[in-house]
Structures are given as C-alpha cells and as structure tokens.
Amino acid sequence: MAVTLTINGESKTVNAEDDTPLLWVLRDELNLTGTKYGCGIAQCGACTVHVNNLPRRSCVTPIKSIEGMQITTIEGLDGPVAEAVQAAWQKIDVPQCGFCQTGQVMSAVGLLNSIRKPDDADIDNGMTGNICRCATYVRIRNAIHDAAGILEKQK
Amino acid sequence: MKKENLQVLSLVILTLCTFACSKDNNTANNTVSSDTSAQATAILQGPDAFADISDNKQRAKSLFLEMAKVIQHPRCVNCHAAGNRPLQGDQQQPHQPPVFRNNSGMGHPGMLCITCHSATNVQISSTHSIPGHTPWIMPPENQAWENVPISNICEQLKDPERNGNKSIEAVVHHFTEDGLVGWAWNPGAGRSPPPGNQAILGALAQAWMDAGAHCP
Numbered sequence A: 001m002a003v004t005l006t007i008n009g010e011s012k013t014v015n016a017e018d019d020t021p022l023l024w025v026l027r028d029e030l031n032l033t034g035t036k037y038g039c040g041i042a043q044c045g046a047c048t049v050h051v052n053n054l055p056r057r058s059c060v061t062p063i064k065s066i067e068g069m070q071i072t073t074i075e076g077l078d079g080p081v082a083e084a085v086q087a088a089w090q091k092i093d094v095p096q097c098g099f100c101q102t103g104q105v106m107s108a109v110g111l112l113n114s115i116r117k118p119d120d121a122d123i124d125n126g127m128t129g130n131i132c133r134c135a136t137y138v139r140i141r142n143a144i145h146d147a148a149g150i151l152e153k154q155k
Numbered sequence B: 001m002k003k004e005n006l007q008v009l010s011l012v013i014l015t016l017c018t019f020a021c022s023k024d025n026n027t028a029n030n031t032v033s034s035d036t037s038a039q040a041t042a043i044l045q046g047p048d049a050f051a052d053i054s055d056n057k058q059r060a061k062s063l064f065l066e067m068a069k070v071i072q073h074p075r076c077v078n079c080h081a082a083g084n085r086p087l088q089g090d091q092q093q094p095h096q097p098p099v100f101r102n103n104s105g106m107g108h109p110g111m112l113c114i115t116c117h118s119a120t121n122v123q124i125s126s127t128h129s130i131p132g133h134t135p136w137i138m139p140p141e142n143q144a145w146e147n148v149p150i151s152n153i154c155e156q157l158k159d160p161e162r163n164g165n166k167s168i169e170a171v172v173h174h175f176t177e178d179g180l181v182g183w184a185w186n187p188g189a190g191r192s193p194p195p196g197n198q199a200i201l202g203a204l205a206q207a208w209m210d211a212g213a214h215c216p
Helices: A022-029 A080-092 A101-114 A120-126 A137-153 B003-021 B023-041 B056-071 B150-158 B168-177 B179-183 B198-210
Strands: A002-007 A010-015 A048-051 A054-057 A070-072
Touching: A002 A022, A048 A101, A054 A101, A080 A101, A080 A137, A101 A120, A101 A137, A120 A137, B056 B150, B056 B198, B150 B168, B168 B179, B168 B198, B179 B198
Parallel strands: A002 A070
Antiparallel strands: A002 A010, A048 A054, A048 A070
8 A cells, every 4th residue: 555755855655554653664665774673662762753843653653644744764854953962962972882872862852842951850751761771861861951052052 | 583573572571671660569559450350340331220319419429420430440540640640551550651741731842642642543462552542641630530539539520620621511521522531442452441431421421410410
C-alpha cells in the first residue's frame, strides 16, 4: 500500500502497510539510518524524530497516522537551535558510545524549541524518556544549558 | 536478530526492570490489583435495575455507586491519578518512561504525551500496546480519583472549582460522549476494559442527575 510522507522537506512515497512504524520506513526503505532502533516500544527514546516540530518516537508511530505532516530526522535537522545544540554537544564532548545520541539531540532541540532557557527541572522532565546506557546525563544537561546560552547570545 | 524478536526481548527486559524498580510498591499495588480483579468480573447494571427505589436520594446514591464500578477502574484512575505522574496498566504501576502532567495536562515540553501516544492504539504484540486517542491528556490534579473515596469523588464531580467549571449536565456529557472515556472500552492489548459500556455509563449518569445527583 502506498503512503506518501514528507521527510526532511521532501515528499517520499513508500510501499508499506498503514500500520508500519515510521522507524522501519526510515531505516529500511529510505536508508535514513541516523535514527536508531533501541527498544521498539517507546521506552528508550533512541528513535526520536520530529513530527510537526515536536519530538515523536518513530518506533511506535504508524506511518498512516502522520501522512501530510512534516517529519524531520537527524539528517534534516537545521536552524539556530539545532546548530547551538550541535556546537554544545561538540564543545562538551557529550557522547560516549553514541548510540542514543540521535534521540538525545532530537529531544534536546524539541525542548529548546519550547523552552529557550530551561532550568535543571525542565531538562530532567523533558529528557526523561531518553535513556543513555553510558550515563552521559550530566554532560547532556550541561550541553543543553550551554546551547541555551549560545541562543541567548544570538538575541 | 529479527525485529519481532528484538521487541519481545525488549519487553522481557523492561518487564524485569519494572518489577525490580517497583518492589517497594508491591504491597500497595497488590491491594489495587485485588480490587481490579473484582471490578473486572462485575456487571454494570443499567438504570432500570434501580427503578424500584422510590426515594430519589437513595436511587441517586445507588446509581452513583453503580457508576463507581467504572469510575474507580484503572482505565479511569490511571489518568485521574494523584500526584503529577500517571499510572499504567491494570497493575497501576507508575508510568514508564517517567512522564509528568505539567500545567497543560499533556506532558512536559520535550516529553509530551503525544511523543508516544498516537490517535489510536498501537499494538506491539498480542499482549502489549501503546494506548492512543486524540487528545491523550491528564486531568488537573484537583480531579484526582486515585485513593479517593467514592463519596468524595461524587462531591468533586459536582464542584465547579474541582470539575473544570462544568455544570452537572456537562459532567454527565463527559461520561456519555467523551471519546477519551469511550476509549476505556477499547483499551488495546494488555489492558482490561471496565464493566459494561459507555452507553450504560451514560444512562446511569443521566439517571443520577435526573434523581437529583445526590452523593453516596
């Protein structure tokens, strides 16, 4: 069955069942492998993408349910917030093994899109669904504060 | 490894983690679980079953106690939870991953309810699913039903300061027509529905209001 999705600004038609999880399509059909498979049940956050600019777990999102919406993956993430997060991640050297970092970055950008200067509680509550098996949480939190600082200087 | 096998493996690991993390809550949860089992086998009687109670006040009380079979079911209480975090499943465990009501009732920025919950249930296996409905939302904390006696829930429902400034007619409408209430009878794999159906609940609520909306 053909489903047309708008991914990173481009229209993509895929032949898949309506209830196919978006993650399967991204990785297996479109070769957008930056988005990771972690648990498959919305418990770890590794598969996070943006749907209409809001974080969404692609492993439990049926493709038919997001037809016509704007889907952004790590490959298509851009703009001032994304650039600030990328710079902060590099400066603080956040990743260890790196497997969860796609999801962490997507959630961090989603958080900063909504709260431009989050406090520790905002970060903890907004990032609570992204698990890191290397426990880089302290660096993640510091990097989000750093990214917020970068954005504040740009005002 | 096939994706289906990975999903099953994930479920097993997460189930083990959940049991390990919830050890301290086992006593309280067992109590809730027993009540849930009793409710699951209960039959929801329609208003006709109470028609022979001539006294309006007594009939209204009895009707509301019948509604309580639904109101105090996990499908309702899990979102009408005390505190800032919803409950999950028939065992009424704290929601995993940890999520919080926030002022909107729709989660915290970065971790909104719709980060995981779609417009419909998403089945993961024959025994697990991610529940879904639009909107997927927690009521305010002053509408909590968890561990609240049914008489207090009834009074809360009639109090505009604690029911979202609703008239009693609007409260009845919530029971009768609200799609999120109706979802309770289509909860997806791994969750039990409350007894009866939304039509019976709505008829009970209407009859309760017509009899004066007295509380037990």
